[in-house]
Amino acid sequence: MMSKDAARKAAFARRKPAHGAGLDAAAQRHLRDCLSQHRGKPLAGYMPIRTEVDPVPVMADWDGPVGVPVIQGAGQPLLFHRWTQGCDMVEGPFGARVPAAQEPVVPQVLIVPLVAFDARGFRLGYGGGFYDRTLEGLRARGPVVAIGFAFAAQEAAELPLEPTDQPLDAMVTDAGVTWF
Ligand SMILES: Nc1nc2c(c(=O)[nH]1)N(C=O)[C@@H](CNc1ccc(C(=O)N[C@@H](CCC(=O)O)C(=O)O)cc1)CN2
């Protein structure tokens, strides 16, 4: 089986041409469908970096509180700070912008960015383990729904797993919605 590093590199290469190919609107349509059963719940979105698919139009229309991830430090889970369209943003670590105001949101539904995913619902991110730690912590407190969001081209055959890898509940791409 490929190492996580090799799987990450291969998926980056597939994500690049998918980005800017006009696939975001289809992915956003499927994301709205998938989220429709969770109306009003606190939602975690993200500000896209690099060649990630863009969830912002869906976040902007959400009828409940929306937070975006904020890195506390290496080895720490993410926090989510309240985001609204047009709110003041500042540069966060690793190039993702974060809200200037630091109002915590504890999400019950998360739109999870990723580099690669597989048919079992496992994901690979940038390698910090941030979402693994965050989902582990949230799931220990109560039910949460983790929805991976990506281009269909980011699917990998079978990702290498570590015991700390947290599975997704659903995967949304430009090709549709899969529940696990
Ligand atoms: N849009 C978005 N926001 C997010 C995440 C994400 O995956 N997507 N994160 C999800 O966790 C956190 C940011 N995590 C990140 C972690 C590493 C790198 C990164 O570029 N790493 C370098 C290596 C850096 C180093 O080791 O010095 C790399 O991959 O080349 C980027 C984001 C919080 N916000």
Ligand SMILES: Nc1ncnc2c1ncn2[C@@H]1O[C@H](COP(=O)(O)OP(=O)(O)OP(=O)(O)O)[C@@H](O)[C@H]1O
């Ligand atoms: N809950 C946890 N407790 C301790 N270590 C963890 C936990 N979750 C992940 N890790 C460690 O973090 C490291 C990076 O994990 P991994 O490569 O799976 O990150 P990733 O899923 O690519 O990144 P991210 O979740 O930030 O998008 C792993 O070596 C793993 O051991």
